[in-house]
Amino acid sequence: DIVMTQSPDSLAVSLSERATINCKSSQSILYSSNNKNSLAWYQQKPGQPPKLLIYWASSRESGVPDRFSGSGSGTDFTLTISSLQAEDVAVYYCHQYYSTPHTFGQGTKLEIK
Amino acid sequence: QVQLVQSGAEVKKPGASVKVSCKASGYTFTSNDINWVRQATGQGFEWLGWMIPNSGNTGYAQKFQGRVTLTRDTSINTAYMELSSLSSEDTAVYYCARLRIVGRAFDIWGQGTMVTVSS
Numbered sequence: 671d672i673v674m675t676q677s678p679d680s681l682a683v684s685l686s687e688r689a690t691i692n693c694k695s696s697q698s699i700l701y702s703s704n705n706k707n708s709l710a711w712y713q714q715k716p717g718q719p720p721k722l723l724i725y726w727a728s729s730r731e732s733g734v735p736d737r738f739s740g741s742g743s744g745t746d747f748t749l750t751i752s753s754l755q756a757e758d759v760a761v762y763y764c765h766q767y768y769s770t771p772h773t774f775g776q777g778t779k780l781e782i783k
Numbered sequence: 784q785v786q787l788v789q790s791g792a793e794v795k796k797p798g799a800s801v802k803v804s805c806k807a808s809g810y811t812f813t814s815n816d817i818n819w820v821r822q823a824t825g826q827g828f829e830w831l832g833w834m835i836p837n838s839g840n841t842g843y844a845q846k847f848q849g850r851v852t853l854t855r856d857t858s859i860n861t862a863y864m865e866l867s868s869l870s871s872e873d874t875a876v877y878y879c880a881r882l883r884i885v886g887r888a889f890d891i892w893g894q895g896t897m898v899t900v901s902s
Contacts, residue, residue, distance in 0.1 A: 708887065710886075710888035710889070712889075719878055719880075719892035719893065719894060719895055720828075720878075720889070720892055721892075722883075722888055722889060722890045725883060725886035725887070725888035725890075726886050726888075729886060731890065763827065763828065765828075765888065765889070767887050767888060770830070770833070770842060770844070771830045771844040771845070771846075772818070772820075772830040773830065774827050774828040774830075775827070776827045777827055
């Protein structure tokens with residue numbers, strides 16, 4: 671199974687500042703057939719299901735604010751929130767869909783400093 | 784709007800089975816795979832398996848092989864997850880999730896179904 675490891679486990683950032691969350695996979699999740707990384711990012715607020723933010727490591731889902739961006743390739747990935755808003759307080763998860771079983775990072779709790 | 788609506792919370796005894804439903808609306812049910820994922824309280828996500836609604840083909844995580852069964856009824860646009868031989872370790876929120884056709888991530892999630900296993 672591919673192990674996904676996020677860092678940090680928790681993060682406190684001031685409003686309007688940048689937040690950066692990292693995700694590392696135990697093996698490459700780059701599809702050679704389309705040169706895309708099978709990595710998604712989700713946001714989960716208490717009592718709610720996850721919301722898809724980013725897929726293919728850097729493609730933003732429709733309706734997601736452009737302050738959210740994804741980057742990285744191979745085994746190392748980053749979710750960046752360029753200017754933190756109050757409504758961004760949540761737990762963020764990465765997810766690899768390169769192979770089954772699908773696996774997720776342990777989550778990063780993002781709070782306001 | 785596109786949505787997945789799941790059945791309500793369940794309380795089961797150890798050794799029993801549970802069947803959770805997931806009704807799709809707002810899109811063509813047979814166009815997208817449905818996956819099932821669970822989340823224990825305060826924990827991360829654990830993937831159980833996938834189903835292709837068009838064919839009924841399924842795939843399961845090795846951990847749950849023999850205990851989980853995914854089915855569907857295309858006449859009512861509904862997917863089902865049945866988990867047997869329940870133990871307290873199966874207490875979790877169970878989600879169905881639609882697989883995005885382009886991008887292959889989970890783009891639509893059900894609201895979740897809390898399954899509690901307690902004697």
